Amino acid sequence: MANVPGVPVNTSAMAAADVSIGYGGDPVVTGASVELVAGRVTALVGPNGSGKSTLLRGMARLQRLSGGRVTVPDGDAHALSARDFARRVTLLAQSRPTPAGITVRDAVEFGRHPHRQGWRGADPEGRAAVDRALELAGIADLAGDDVDALSGGQVQRVWFASALAQDTGVLLLDEPTNHLDLRYQVEVLELVRNLADEHGVAVGVVLHDLEQAAAVADRVLVLHGGCVVADGAPEHALTSALLSEVYDIDIVVRTDAGSGHVSVHAPRLLLRRLDGRVDARGRRAEPAGEPAPRTPVDA
16 A cells, blocks of 8 residues: 555545535535545544435545535545546445456456556556555455355455555545454454554544444544534544434443543443343333332223
């Protein structure tokens, strides 16, 4: 992976300024701003329908902007050709179709298309880039296997490797841990962190899991109703009061004073239920050995 061309670590690699996006006249994202910094991970979180994936897709030029601007170091991102943009920014979407009858290496090589002159044009650095991506994604031993014979988690890693092979300085990820078991989720997040720390990549990632966002990100944006309602380091953006309001449930956030680790705990209702103090409906549980009074039922 290469650093953002001409952009040192800790400086802006991509920015969305006052971006608005709508579908059929209905606003989905309103006045949102986000900056992706080389060597840093920025997480977008929020409940379903908050606009986080739409904002990411707008930055990737897959959604038309109704207002605002997206820029890269060269200037307006929308002024670039599709090929030039793809040499600067990679998007790994939530789902991608898996072509039948191709090998893992074939699939990963798709990521090199922006660097070729034509579909089968020369790409002197292509083989090395694909080898590196396979290794980074931990699937080098699967290079000759058919993609349609792999597990869902392995296929996700194949597309992750294809994104790495594109070798850009900005990587946009839309819920990359979806449909992965816990081990692969951790490995993907470690890879994301490594790309920022060791390769200077600017990462923007949409995550549902608040614990994952707190663990992997340098900066977290919380979206609600299409607006950015918090933006900062995890310990500042992820607060009990804000998250309880945004998610409309009782959330407890704790920050370890020594390590600075942010943990987002289950709703208090669930914690009390696990303690046996309330039942599944939130009603106070009866002590063991004492039957609950019967509730009359209308005939």
